Amino acid sequence: MNRADAEEMLANLLLQLEEAESLSAGAIAREIVQIGFRCERCGDCCRGEENSVALFPFEIREIMAAVGGEGWLDVAEPPLEGEWDIEGNFHTLEWRLRKEGRDCKYYSEEGCRIYKARPLLCQTYPFYLEEGRLRWSDCRGLGGEIGFEEAQKIADLLKRRQIVEIKEAIDLIRKYEDFERGEPSPYGMCIVHDSEGVHEIEWSKIPGALGRRLRRSGSR
Numbered sequence: 001m002n003r004a005d006a007e008e009m010l011a012n013l014l015l016q017l018e019e020a021e022s023l024s025a026g027a028i029a030r031e032i033v034q035i036g037f038r039c040e041r042c043g044d045c046c047r048g049e050e051n052s053v054a055l056f057p058f059e060i061r062e063i064m065a066a067v068g069g070e071g072w073l074d075v076a077e078p079p080l081e082g083e084w085d086i087e088g089n090f091h092t093l094e095w096r097l098r099k100e101g102r103d104c105k106y107y108s109e110e111g112c113r114i115y116k117a118r119p120l121l122c123q124t125y126p127f128y129l130e131e132g133r134l135r136w137s138d139c140r141g142l143g144g145e146i147g148f149e150e151a152q153k154i155a156d157l158l159k160r161r162q163i164v165e166i167k168e169a170i171d172l173i174r175k176y177e178d179f180e181r182g183e184p185s186p187y188g189m190c191i192v193h194d195s196e197g198v199h200e201i202e203w204s205k206i207p208g209a210l211g212r213r214l215r216r217s218g219s220r
């Protein structure tokens with residue numbers, strides 16, 4: 001992303017922010033009531049290969065505070081999508097909630113172990129906003145009965161998340177430092193660019209399978 005691209009993206013994001021701030025949560029809530037939703041507590045959204053929860057840095061901190069004794073990389077991990085620079089470093093632009101095997105690490109048979117601190121994406125599932133429009137993912141609970149008050153809570157959270165997402169993207173672009181593209185390598189670092197700046201992580205500090213997978217893709 002060169003400077004001109006960054007300026008264009010920033011201008012676009014500022015427009016999106018205005019639109020998001022003027023969204024009517026009441027209208028979204030009415031739509032949710034019409035679609036219907038009642039969580040069946042099946043845990044399907046917390047398990048399996050498809051489960052992947054994008055996290056903002058402040059959400060990582062909230063989870064760390066809620067669970068206690070866990071560090072940043074115990075809570076979050078970089079995704080597999082990214083690019084390599086000429087020094088063999090892997091760059092990526094977001095954080096995901098850590099998984100254990102195929103499931104979210106905080107999922108248990110009894111339910112979510114971080115329920116009160118769960119990320120906004122989890123709080124609003126299966127709904128999300130795309131360019132201000134309400135969308136939803138596959139979910140057994142769709143069609144269930146939901147009152148306006150509960151729908152309004154989801155709508156408020158959806159609007160909040162949309163605004164936060166755009167603000168985070170604006171901060172990310174403002175702090176983003178571009179790099180020259182190169183080939184995958186097992187020897188560089190993992191570099192995550194987020195709204196707070198640049199996090200350089202040694203592969204050995206990324207616990208679990210993800211680090212190994214990333215290292216393998218780096219040594220192709």
Ligand code: SF4
Pocket residue numbers: 045046053097104105106107108111112113114115118119122
């Ligand atoms: S944080 Fe909780 S609600 Fe979100 S995916 Fe993990 S177990 Fe499910």
